[in-house]
Every structure is written in C-alpha cells, then in structure tokens.
Amino acid sequence: MRPGNFSKGGHTCSYRHGFTAADKSLELKISHADVADFMLLQLADDTYLRQSPGLSYRRLELGNHLTSWRMKMTAGWFLIASEVSVIACGLVAGVFLTFSDFVMKSLAATKPASGIESMQIINRKVYKTLFMVLLLGMSALSPLLIGYAYFYVSGSTSSWVIAGGTIYLVGVFLVSLVFNVPMNQRLDAMEYSSSDAASYWKTYVPVWSFWNHIRVCSSAGSAICYLFACVYLAKVTIVTV
Secondary structure: OOOEEOOOOOOOOEEEOOOOOOOOOOOOOOHHHHHHHHHHHHOOOOOOOOOEEEEEEOOOOOOOOOOHHHHHHHHHHHHHHHHHHHHHHHHHHHHHHHHHHHHHHHHHOOHHHHHHHHHHHHHHHHHHOHHHHHHHHHHHHHHHHHHHHHHOOHHHHHHHHHHHHHHHHHHHHHHHHHHHHHHHHHHHOOOOOOOOHHHHHHHHHHHHHOOOOHHHHHHHHHHHHHHHHHHHHHHHHHHHH
16 A cells, blocks of 8 residues: 555545556545555455555645645534434334334224324324424435535445435435325325225225335435444544544
C-alpha cells in the first residue's frame, strides 16, 4: 500500500484507491484513520492481493480544499443519520409487525362490517401520527443516504447503507404506494355495512396482509443493514483512536 502524505483529520470514508500515476485529480494526502479503514477492508478483499495500491483524497474541482475538520464533521453527521435510520426503520417495522401478527387477524375474526369500519378508522387516523412521520421521513432520507454513500463513502459501510436504503425504498415505500395504500383508499370509499364492502373484505384481508408481511421484512432488513453500517464505523473509530 502506498498512501499519500499523512494529514490531520478523522475517519471520512471518502478517499480514492488503486489510481494510476497519471491521475491529476488527487491531493496525495490522507489521514491515518482512513488508511486504517482501507487496511481493515483488505482483510476480506483480495482485489489488491500482492499489489501496492495508492491512497489519496480527491482534489476538489471548485473552490477551496475540504479541510480536515469539515471532513470529520461530514462523517459525524453521516454516522448520526445512519443511527437515526436504524431507530426509525426499527419502529416502522414494529408497527407493521403488529398488523401482521394480530391486528389483521383480530379484525378478520369480527363481523365484516365491524372489521371494515375499524380498518377505515385506522386508515383515516394514521395520517396524523408519529408513525407516518417516520415512514415518510425514511422515504425521503433513504435516497440521500444512498447518494452520499455511493459517491463519498467506500467499502463495507457504503454497501450496507446502499442496501438498507434500497430495501426500504422498494420493500416499504414502493410496496405501500403501489399495493397497500390503493387498497386502503378503495376500502375507505365503500359503505362499511354494504354487501360490496363485505365481498371486497374477503379479498382485502389476505392480500393486504401479504404485502404488509413484505413491509415488515423490508423495514426490519433495512434497520439491520443500517445497524451493520454503524457497527462498522464504530469499529474503525475504536481502532483509530
């Protein structure tokens, strides 16, 4: 391994490796913490086996160079955002789990009119809850984390964050948008005591529950991915202190 000149600064996960000698977009500087990060990655990666890859930060195309304290601050906020994502996705998964575990089973066990009316009330009240803030908040935060991880973070941390965000966007947000929400809207438009509602209820419960199972697994899986990203960052921080 051939790192550039050592510079002051913390763990940023934002560096180049394996570049050619003709690459003019580099600062030829890197912190001890990021060198340690790269060394840990190589324990499970044989890409550079028996090679001496260079390590360096990329030179900014416009403006002043990013100072070490700004890199450290950015990495800190990224870690905080990942930790918040673990909690938010875990809470979302917990709410979905209650429906898959016993709420829908309980509603299905009642008379159709009672179950339909209860579900309609739940669907109307949910829009003003903390759950909805978490659900939509992660839908907005996930693409931001994916983009930052793809362009500015390297190694396992980037992979876990991208995986967590993608799983959430597809398995939670997209599934809700395409399946669960339209079914809720159709049910809400019906008179709960009508025969049409009772007939639709027989289809609604199993189909809605199936897609909710997908949301449970996806939100829980996303939380696990973000947790692995946080744990990896924490391990690197401990090593480099």
